[in-house]
Amino acid sequence: MKLFKIFIVLMVFFSTKGYSQNVSKDEMVKKFVQIIGDEIIDVAKNKKLNEVQKKQQIIKLIDKSTDANWIGRFVLGKYFKTATAEQKNTFMSYYREFMINTYGPKFNSYDGKKFTVNSVEKQSNFFLVKSEFVPQNSDVVVFFNFRVKENEGNFLIIDFIAEGVSLIETQRSEFNSTINEQGMDKFLENLKIRIDELKLQNSKATPKKAKK
Amino acid sequence: MSRNRFVIILSFLFLSLFYNNIAVADDDEFKEFETAIIKGSIDDPFEKYNRKIYKFNDTIDKYFFEHLARSYRKTIPKPARLSFRNFLDNMSLPLSAINSMAQGKIDNGLATFSTFLINSTLGVGGFFDVARKKGINYEREDFGQTLGYWGFSSNNFLMLPFFGPSNLRDFVGFSVDRTIDPLGFNTLQIGGDTNFIDGSKRIFNTVFKVVDNREELLDIIDNIRQDSFDPYATIRSAYLQRRLAQIEN
Numbered sequence: 519m520k521l522f523k524i525f526i527v528l529m530v531f532f533s534t535k536g537y538s539q540n541v542s543k544d545e546m547v548k549k550f551v552q553i554i555g556d557e558i559i560d561v562a563k564n565k566k567l568n569e570v571q572k573k574q575q576i577i578k579l580i581d582k583s584t585d586a587n588w589i590g591r592f593v594l595g596k597y598f599k600t601a602t603a604e605q606k607n608t609f610m611s612y613y614r615e616f617m618i619n620t621y622g623p624k625f626n627s628y629d630g631k632k633f634t635v636n637s638v639e640k641q642s643n644f645f646l647v648k649s650e651f652v653p654q655n656s657d658v659v660v661f662f663n664f665r666v667k668e669n670e671g672n673f674l675i676i677d678f679i680a681e682g683v684s685l686i687e688t689q690r691s692e693f694n695s696t697i698n699e700q701g702m703d704k705f706l707e708n709l710k711i712r713i714d715e716l717k718l719q720n721s722k723a724t725p726k727k728a729k730k
Numbered sequence: 731m732s733r734n735r736f737v738i739i740l741s742f743l744f745l746s747l748f749y750n751n752i753a754v755a756d757d758d759e760f761k762e763f764e765t766a767i768i769k770g771s772i773d774d775p776f777e778k779y780n781r782k783i784y785k786f787n788d789t790i791d792k793y794f795f796e797h798l799a800r801s802y803r804k805t806i807p808k809p810a811r812l813s814f815r816n817f818l819d820n821m822s823l824p825l826s827a828i829n830s831m832a833q834g835k836i837d838n839g840l841a842t843f844s845t846f847l848i849n850s851t852l853g854v855g856g857f858f859d860v861a862r863k864k865g866i867n868y869e870r871e872d873f874g875q876t877l878g879y880w881g882f883s884s885n886n887f888l889m890l891p892f893f894g895p896s897n898l899r900d901f902v903g904f905s906v907d908r909t910i911d912p913l914g915f916n917t918l919q920i921g922g923d924t925n926f927i928d929g930s931k932r933i934f935n936t937v938f939k940v941v942d943n944r945e946e947l948l949d950i951i952d953n954i955r956q957d958s959f960d961p962y963a964t965i966r967s968a969y970l971q972r973r974l975a976q977i978e979n
Contacts, residue, residue: 592760620957642762657863682975683968687768691967696959708959 544638547645547666550673554583555633555649562629569626569723577622577720585667585674586614592676593690597697605702612709619716621678621685623724629654643667644676772970773886780889784962787894791944796951799944811945813857818939820849820856822870825911829871833879841868869979874903878977887966895969 561567561575590613591598598606631652639646647664665677665684678685697705774780803811823846830839845861845868853860877899878884885898896904913935958964 592763624953643759644763681972682979683971684768687971688964688967691772692958692960692963695963699960705959712959 543668544640544645547638547647547673548635550583551647551649551664551666551675552633552635554579554675555635555651558625558628559630559633562626570721572626573623573720576625577618580622580625581614581618583675584617585669585676586610586617588667588669588674588676589617589686590614592686593693595690595694597694597702601702605706608706609709612706612713615713616709616716619713619720623720641665645673772966773884774966775886776888780887780966781962783889783891784965786891787889788961790892791951795940795944796948798941799948802941802945803948811942814938815942815946816849816853816859817856818935818942819859820846820853821913821935822911823849825907826868826870826872829873829876829907830869832873832876833871835869835871838868838871841866842870869976871976872903873906874900874973875977877903878973884970884973887970889962889966895965897970897973900973 557579558576561572561579564572567575587610590610593613594601594606594609601609628651631654633649633651635647635649637648639648645666645668647666649662649664651660651662652658653660660680662681663679664675665679666673667676668674676686693705696708700708806814823842827839827842827846830836830842845859845866846856848861848864848866849856849859852858882899884900888896888898888901890896890901893904913932954961954964
């Protein structure tokens with residue numbers, strides 16, 4: 519009977535501890551995303567930096583705050599199981615460069631008034647972070663979410679969701695369809711070509727298009 | 731097994747569950763992510779035909795609609811474009827309110843209808859979104875979403891000529907919305923008068939809406955064309971995810 523009592527006490531203790539841990543983890547995740555968002559806006563707003571410098575700094579921020587290996591494996595979808603070890607390694611090394619060089623520069627225009635993390639919700643093994651952004655020349659609030667994963671005590675972003683559309687889910691669909699069409703080797707070849715193009719683009723200022 | 735040992739094993743089992751520290755194998759983590767977070771699947775049995783229609787739409791767009799949208803963006807200042815968009819949005823609000831009500835979203839339906847009344851009057855015929863500035867927010871609803879809410883599945887993905895991505899459910903929804911909307915096909919005779927709203931005004935509204943929509947999508951479509959290895963697959967996935975999110979909102 520005594521052992522049963524100890525068991526109940528331990529259960530209550532650890533369940534409470536687990537709860538408080540989750541609460542503080544939510545706060546930590548909130549802080550992590552808020553800091554990244556603020557850093558990106560600070561770079562985008564910084565008038566001392568030219569466009570290329572901004573692109574490079576944001577690429578670094580995206581690189582340090584995202585789990586490219588995890589995302590890479592996810593977007594490879596069913597082909598992760600069928601690809602050879604060499605193809606997987608090549609893909610993983612290419613994917614990181616592809617991701618940061620494709621999406622990093624897009625945050626260049628995020629020179630907004632304010633970025634706010636509204637809430638954090640634990641979903642499965644991940645945190646869903648709901649946030650809002652007020653652009654510089656508009657009062658219309660843009661809502662978007664992040665998925666954040668804990669990795670050995672650090673938090674890393676694994677997804678960006680806008681208007682209900684998940685970036686990694688969309689990319690998984692795109693990559694799977696492309697590999698299905700072209701085969702893995704051809705896809706890797708094209709991925710490398712794309713990375714080289716992106717790197718070249720990101721080392722230069724964007725040509726002016728029609729005004730927005 | 732002695733009682734003591736049983737209690738100890740049970741304790742560890744519960745503690746590990748509560749402590750939320752179970753080492754999860756990578757494969758399990760991926761499986762959990764896929765099943766718990768990624769909802770919906772892609773059902774595209776007509777892919778071969780859909781891709782041909784996508785190619786047709788893309789060509790028409792590159793040679794006509796995109797240019798029209800860019801010229802519109804270039805010539806009309808942003809505040810004026812936003813006002814026109816508000817006006818067009820406002821015209822579609824009564825139908826959105828009806829769809830909200832049909833889904834039992836009474837608060838959203840009332841917020842939508844209030845927005846329509848406020849913007850039509852204080853917002854000078856809908857050109858200014860006064861209601862949103864006053865903190866009235868609503869979610870837009872259409873009959874495709876209503877069907878989804880009622881439990882109809884999206885069925886097969888469809889790429890419609892000129893209209894773009896859809897599915898069987900949303901195509902039915904779109905047809906119903908257009909049929910009962912006085913600014914749409916207007917096939918319902920209202921008070922016995924088929925020309926409840928003059929035909930030329932309905933055509934003007936439709937053309938203007940197409941130009942406005944395309945202008946709104948300029949940057950998104952530019953990004954897809956530039957970044958995607960397979961724009962068709964990207965658009966298909968994004969469309970299906972967005973519709974699912976709209977139904978679940």
